[in-house]
Amino acid sequence: MYGSDTDDEEMYQSESPAPQYTPREADLESLRPVATEPPLPPVEKRDRYGFKKQTQYITLAEYEEWEGRYNGDLDRRRKKWEQLLRESGLAPGEGGPVRFPPKSNKIKRYVRKGIPPEWRGAAWFWYAGGQKFLTKYQGKYEELVNSPTLPSDSELIERDLHRTFPDNIKFKPDPPPGVTRMSKLQEKQFETPMLQSLRRVLLAFALYVPKIGYCQSLNFLAGLLLLFMEEEKAFWMLYILTQTHLPGTHELNLEGSSVDQWVLMSSVRDSLPHIWQKIGGGLDGSEVDMSSTKLPPVTLCTSSWFMSGFIGSLPIETTLPTVLKLYLESL
Missing domain, CATH: 1.10.8.270 (putative rabgap domain of human tbc1 domain family member 14 like domains)
Incomplete structure (x- = not known):
C-alpha cells in the first residue's frame, strides 16, 4: 500500500554513504591561506608637537616622505649630542639632560645643525x-x-x-x-x-x-x-x-621693532640691491630715503617676523632651531 519492495531498495541505496574522494595536491593548494603583508600602521596626521602635517603648502604624503629622512638626521644628531655630553661629564639621564656644556663655537655649530626635539626646552632654558x-x-x-x-x-x-x-x-x-x-x-x-x-x-x-x-x-x-x-x-x-x-620690540611705541626693520632694510639695500629695487620703494614707486625715519611699506609685513621670532612665517622645524640660536648667539 505504501510502496513496493523495489521502492524500499531504491530508498536504501540513496541513503548509502557517498564514495570517498581524495583531493589532488593542486586542490589542497588552493585551500591553503594566502600569505599577506601585515597591515600598515595608520598615518599620523599631526606631527610630534601637535600641528597638522598637511597644509596648503604641502600634502600629507610629501610631509611623510620628508619626515622619514629628517628622523634619520635626528637620530644621527642625537648620538653626536650624547657623545658631546659624555665628553663634558654631563651624560643625559632617563628624562634627558638638564645641564649643557658652556657656550662655545663647537656648541654653536651643534645647535645650528640641530638638537633632539625632546631636549629643546631644557636647552633653551639652560642657555637663556x-x-x-x-x-x-x-x-x-x-x-x-x-x-x-x-x-x-x-x-x-x-x-x-x-x-x-x-x-x-x-x-x-x-x-x-x-x-x-x-x-x-x-x-x-x-x-x-x-x-x-x-x-x-x-x-x-x-x-x-x-x-x-x-x-x-x-x-x-x-x-x-x-x-x-x-x-x-x-x-x-x-x-x-x-x-x-628683543629689547623694545614689544613695547607700546614699538621702537625696538622699528630699529630691527631699519637694520634689515639697510642690509637688504647694501647686500641685495636687486631685491632692494623691488621692495625699497614707497607705494607711489618712489625710493625711500633710509637716512630718514621713513621705512618701506614692506616692513608692515616683515616686522611680524621679528616680533614673533618667525613663528608662523617659517615651518615649525625651521623655527625651533632659530629660537635656540637667538638665546645662544645673542649674548
Whole structure:
C-alpha cells in the first residue's frame, strides 16, 4: 500500500554513504591561506608637537616622505649630542639632560645643525639662564597668577588667545562629533589645559612688565615655549626673551621693532640691491630715503617676523632651531 519492495531498495541505496574522494595536491593548494603583508600602521596626521602635517603648502604624503629622512638626521644628531655630553661629564639621564656644556663655537655649530626635539626646552632654558630667575624669584609667578589683572590687558589677551596655533590640537581640540566649527562659547567650554596655561602666562607677564602689558605676537612666543616646558619656566623665558634678546620690540611705541626693520632694510639695500629695487620703494614707486625715519611699506609685513621670532612665517622645524640660536648667539 505504501510502496513496493523495489521502492524500499531504491530508498536504501540513496541513503548509502557517498564514495570517498581524495583531493589532488593542486586542490589542497588552493585551500591553503594566502600569505599577506601585515597591515600598515595608520598615518599620523599631526606631527610630534601637535600641528597638522598637511597644509596648503604641502600634502600629507610629501610631509611623510620628508619626515622619514629628517628622523634619520635626528637620530644621527642625537648620538653626536650624547657623545658631546659624555665628553663634558654631563651624560643625559632617563628624562634627558638638564645641564649643557658652556657656550662655545663647537656648541654653536651643534645647535645650528640641530638638537633632539625632546631636549629643546631644557636647552633653551639652560642657555637663556632661566634657572637663575627661577631661583631668585621663587614664588613670584604664583603671586602674579593670583593677583587681579587689568581689564584692558585681559580683553586683549582673550581676543588673541583662541587664535594661537589654531591648527595645533594642544591649543584647539577637534570639534565634537557633528560640529564643523565651534562657536566662541564652545571654544571656551572645550579649552585645553595648554590654552589655560597660556592665559595665565600672558596675564602674569602683563602685570610684571607694564611697559609692554600685552602685545600681539606674545601669544605665539609664549605658546611655543609652553610646548617644551612647564608653565613657570615659560613665563621666565618670555621675560628673558623680551627684555634681553628683543629689547623694545614689544613695547607700546614699538621702537625696538622699528630699529630691527631699519637694520634689515639697510642690509637688504647694501647686500641685495636687486631685491632692494623691488621692495625699497614707497607705494607711489618712489625710493625711500633710509637716512630718514621713513621705512618701506614692506616692513608692515616683515616686522611680524621679528616680533614673533618667525613663528608662523617659517615651518615649525625651521623655527625651533632659530629660537635656540637667538638665546645662544645673542649674548
